Amino acid sequence: MALKCTIPGKTFLVGEYLALHGGPTLFVLSKPCFEVTETxxxxxxxxxxxxxxxxxxIADHSEYFKSIDLKFEDPYLVGGFGASTAQFLGAYAIWMHRESHLVGMEAQFDFKHLLSVYQKYAWNGEGTPPSGTDLIAQMKGSLTFFEKRKGLLSVSGWPFEDLEFYLIHTGNKVATHEHLKTLKEFDSSVLEKAAYRVQESFASVNPEELVAGVKAYAQELQDLGFTCEPTLKLLAGLRALPGVKAAKGCGALGADVLFVVTEKNQSEIIEKHCQSVNVKVIASHRTISAGLHLSEKES
Known part of the structure; x- marks a missing residue:
């Protein structure tokens, strides 16, 4: 039997940098999905x-992995969207599926255990350690709220009937692990206030608060110097389009993915603009995905 793990792509909607302080984050998990297959x-x-x-x-659990082959499939082929964490989550899930008796069945569903294992392998002690929050989001799927500091975790759908969102790949890239090595300490209080505003907008299904929260988060990222120049130029062009309500860069320096909130039925305008500036819509409100899924099939 072959064991296959399907893991969605991830994007910070809000919470990048704030996650490093254990603060509130919101991810969207989207199709197409990564796959890790064991044979x-x-x-x-x-x-x-x-x-x-x-x-x-895998090297630390070689007794198990020495008798299997792993195949990783990346449908994005552009970097980002959580390829590295998808590989880790797939390997971890495959091992846990067979060996859960070694650590207790409850550990399969304990995000604190997963985070502690991940950080052991993802950080070499230099600079700022990765938060690991994206790993939890890929495990849970849909739109995942996670606040590591308080241990709060919840999952939502997209509740705003009159709004759409698009994820746009820029073709630019900042290596997150390298960026974190040189990141200085910063005040995240304004980011946190904006992130809570976005979180509350989901609870109250208030589209105006969502837009205001995303705008506030984007502005503070810019004020902190956490948005690279190419992204600032792309955001200015998007914000000038009719129907666009808010836009921000996502992840390290907002470099590789843009999150755009629009009024309904704006896909043609967004697509046409993206073609004109040589960027690509890669996911949207229509491609929200479930989280980690394991399935067995004949080899």
Whole structure:
């Protein structure tokens, strides 16, 4: 039997940088999904790099992984969207599926245990450690709210009937792990206030509060110097379009993905503009995905 893990792509809607302080985050998990497949073999990692967090986890559990081959499939092929954490989550889930008796069945569903294991392999002690919050989001799926500091975790759908959102890939890239090595300490209080505003907008289904919260978060990212120049130029063009309510960069320096909130039925305008500036819509409110899924099938 072959064991396959399906893991959605992830994007911070709000919460990048704030996650490093354990604050509130909101992710969207989207299709297409990454896949990690296990078959009987001789320990091949496929495209998983041995020095990646997944590769290091596998090496530490070599007694199990030496008799199987792993295959990782990345449908995005553009970097980002959580490829590295998807590899780790897939390897972890495959191991837990077979070996959960070693750590207790309840550990499969304990995000604190998962985060502690991940950080062991994802941080070498230099600079700021990764938050691991995206790993939890990929496990849970849909729109995931997670506040590590308080241990709060919830999952939502997109509740705003009169709003749409689009995720746009820029073609630019900042290596998050390298960026974190040089990141200085910063005040996250304004980011936190904006993130709570977005979170409350979901609870009250208040589209005006959502837009205001996203705008406030984007402005504070810019004020802190956490938005790169190419993204600032792209955001200015998007915000000038009719029907666009808010836009921000996502992840490290907002470099590779943009989150855009629009009025309904704006897909043609967004697509046309993206073509004109050589960027690409890669996900939207229509492609929200469930979280980690394991399935067995005949090899």
């Amino acid at each position: 009987k073999g001789s320990g091949s990692l496929g495209s998983i790099h041995p020095d990646s967090p997944a590769g290091k986890f």
